[in-house]
Amino acid sequence: MSMAMVGRVSLEQAKSLVEFLETDQQEKADELIAEIQNPINSELFAEIGKLTRQLHDSLTNFQLDSRLSDLATADIPDAKERLNYVITRTEEAANKTMDAVESIFPVVDKISEQVRAVNPSWTKLMNNEIELKEFKTLCVDIDSLLVTTGKETSHIHSLMTDVLMAQDFQDLTGQVIRKVIDLVREVEESLINMLTAFGISAENIRGNSIPKVGENLVEGPIVNAEDRDDVVEDQDDVDDLLSSLGF
Amino acid sequence: MNVSPEGALDKNMKVLVVDDFSTMRRIVKNLLRDLGFTNIQEADDGSTALPMLQGGDFDFVVTDWNMPGMQGIDLLKAIRADSSLAHIPVLLITAEAKKEQIVMAAQAGVNGYIVKPFTAGTLKTKLDKIFERLG
Numbered sequence: 001m002s003m004a005m006v007g008r009v010s011l012e013q014a015k016s017l018v019e020f021l022e023t024d025q026q027e028k029a030d031e032l033i034a035e036i037q038n039p040i041n042s043e044l045f046a047e048i049g050k051l052t053r054q055l056h057d058s059l060t061n062f063q064l065d066s067r068l069s070d071l072a073t074a075d076i077p078d079a080k081e082r083l084n085y086v087i088t089r090t091e092e093a094a095n096k097t098m099d100a101v102e103s104i105f106p107v108v109d110k111i112s113e114q115v116r117a118v119n120p121s122w123t124k125l126m127n128n129e130i131e132l133k134e135f136k137t138l139c140v141d142i143d144s145l146l147v148t149t150g151k152e153t154s155h156i157h158s159l160m161t162d163v164l165m166a167q168d169f170q171d172l173t174g175q176v177i178r179k180v181i182d183l184v185r186e187v188e189e190s191l192i193n194m195l196t197a198f199g200i201s202a203e204n205i206r207g208n209s210i211p212k213v214g215e216n217l218v219e220g221p222i223v224n225a226e227d228r229d230d231v232v233e234d235q236d237d238v239d240d241l242l243s244s245l246g247f
Numbered sequence: 248m249n250v251s252p253e254g255a256l257d258k259n260m261k262v263l264v265v266d267d268f269s270t271m272r273r274i275v276k277n278l279l280r281d282l283g284f285t286n287i288q289e290a291d292d293g294s295t296a297l298p299m300l301q302g303g304d305f306d307f308v309v310t311d312w313n314m315p316g317m318q319g320i321d322l323l324k325a326i327r328a329d330s331s332l333a334h335i336p337v338l339l340i341t342a343e344a345k346k347e348q349i350v351m352a353a354q355a356g357v358n359g360y361i362v363k364p365f366t367a368g369t370l371k372t373k374l375d376k377i378f379e380r381l382g
Contacts, residue, residue: 094270102277216320216351218313221342221363231344235369238349238362245353 009036058197068190076187079180086173093169100159100166107152114145258283260306265289265296265322266340267314275309275340278367282374293317297325300332312341312348320352327356336377340365 013036020029035042121138124130130138195201213219225233232238262284266272272289279287288305290296292314300308308326312319319339326332336358344362352360358380359373 091270095273098270098273098277105277105281214313216312216318217345217348218318218343219345220313222344225344230346232346232349232362233344235362235365238344238360241346241349242353242360245350247353 061197068194071183071187071190075183079183082176082180086176089169089173093166096166097163100162104156104159107156111145111149111152114141114148118142118145257306259286260284261286261288261304262307262309263288263290263296263299263305265291265293265308265310265314265319267291267311271311275370278370279309281367282371293319293322293325296322300326300335301329305335308335308337310337310339312339312343312352320348320355323352323355323357336381338373338377340370 013032017029017032020026020032118138118141121130121134121141125135125138211219222228222231225231232241262279264272264275264279264287266275266289269291272291276287276289288299288303290299293310294317296308296310297317299305308322310319310322317325319341323337323339326335326337337356338359338361339352339357340361340363342363349360358377361369361373
């Protein structure tokens, strides 16, 4: 209020009021009455006006940041595809490895069975206790063992090469996952910038990072067991806990 | 329980392996086969496993915890609540590692708890322990 006032309303204000009413400016007249009743309102309106403009500008700038919309419409769907690729490749690798190992098991069992079968006669031979008839049988058995072993070891060798080659998933999935990590970092930065623009401190939010759990507290593999005291670190911890419960 | 007179494990016992990942079922099956078990069947979650258990005379269940549909802990509770299944020993093999969850499983009547990643040696030790107790 620029003019010194004795009462609640100045002559100047009264004149303006009459003028507004006479010229049919009802809205302005109402505003003036409100101002006379509570002089603070006009400052408050100005402040709200300023904030509204700021909010408007922030929202406009936010829409202009095309990187964020690219992230949402292109990069994140792409990341989902990449992660699905990781699942597919690791599953393939696991199955290829197990295919090879499952074919090796019976071969090894067969060889070890043949070795077991010739062993008693062989021991007799080494102790000079073998009879001619048994010696002849032993020769036939050893001949068959040598044939089997020769053939099967090269088979095993090629299966082991398959196991070796199946491990190439580590390199490929590692590269893919690294790209997804970069994306996650970029999204994190964008979100923090946005929060900062709206006046929310990112530090407060970072502090409350309690892992999300599902029904029955399911959380999946714990990746930071050494930093937590609500989880076990290994099987020994499990066994200790169970035995403390009387298991 | 199919335990032979000497107390040794009956390798013909019928085992159900429950896990939503086929690769993990395959690993467990291979390890069990290596220990001499021959009669092994598979299910991909609790809600598939339960009717199989109710329909067939299974002697042993190895289950994961975190699966879509019915979780392993709920399968365990369902087994203990069904008088025709309650006697079946249940071994959990899971990545779930909260102390609270291990206590939860113990209270629900689990016979063994193996935390992933695990070894063939751990599986053998736990199996021996489970059947030694029951034998």
